[in-house]
Amino acid sequence: MADTVKQRITSQRRVILEELRKSVFHPTAAELYQVVRRRLPRISLGTVYRNLDLLARSGMARKLATGTGQSRFDANLEAHYHVRCIRCGRMDDVFSLPELILDDEVAQETGYEIQGHELQFVGICPACQQKSDMK
Amino acid sequence: MADTVKQRITSQRRVILEELRKSVFHPTAAELYQVVRRRLPRISLGTVYRNLDLLARSGMARKLATGTGQSRFDANLEAHYHVRCIRCGRMDDVFSLPELILDDEVAQETGYEIQGHELQFVGICPACQQKSDMK
DNA sequence: GTATGTGCAAATTATTTGCACGAAG
C-alpha cells in the first residue's frame, strides 16, 4: 500500500515490454534499445532504463546480474535458471533442474527474510567452443 | 599453458590478498581499498582493481555479481553460496545447503562447457528488518 | 638489467537524473 503509484500505459512502455517478452536473448538495456528503436525511432535510452527499472521493481521482469558491468533483463517469470558464456556474454535459459533450492532453510540459517534466489551457471557456449577449436 | 605469466609478489599484492582473506564482508574494491590503505597508505585504487582482477582470473578469489553496479570479492574457495540484502547491499555466506547442483546436467541440456555456478539468495538482512520495524 | 607492477590521472562504460515539454487519464 506504500507504493500505490498510478502507472500510465505509454506506447514506449508497452513496446519495451512486448519486445522484452519476444526476446530469447536476455538483452541488455542497450540491446533492447536498438530493437525498440525500430518501432519507436524517437525513443531515448534513458526511457528504456527507466522502464526496465520499473518493470523489475514491479515484478514484471527480472534484472539479471552478470558480473560484467552490465545487467540483462528477462520477462519470463517461470521458475528457471541461467547459463552465461564468459567469452561472448550470451545468456541462455536452463529449465531442466528440479526446484531444489529451499529459501526457507536459508532464512533459518541466516536470519534474512528471503525473497528469492538467482542461480547462474558459467561456462563457454557452443559457438565460442567452435571458435576455440578452429585455432 | 597459454597463460604462463610470471607473477611477482609485490607488497601490494600480498596485502590485498591477506586482507581479502581476513574479511567476512565480501568487500567491494573500494571497501577493500580503504582497509588496505591502513597498511599501505600510498596504494592506489587502480592497483586494487588490477590485483582483484588478477586474483579472480587465476582462481584465487571469486568475483561476485551483485546486480547493483558494483562487484564484491571473496577469497573463500570452499563450496558455498551467498545471500544479499537488497536494502543495504550486505552479503553473507550460506553453507547449509547440500551440493545439489549438477553442472553436468546443465552441460547436457545447453551444450555449454560448464565451469561452475553461482547461487545467490536475495532478501532483507536482520539489521534492515529491525529498521523497518521501528518505523 | 629487464620484465612486470604501481601511482596517478584521464578515459571509458553503464546507468541515473534534472528539466522543460508532451501526453494519458
Next chain:
DNA sequence: CTTCGTGCAAATAATTTGCACATAC
C-alpha cells in the same frame, strides 16, 4: 487540467587504461 512520462543532455559511479617511474627477480 493535472500528474506522470519522455527526450535530451549533463551528471554519477564503477572500472579500466596509458604512461613514466619503481621494484622483484
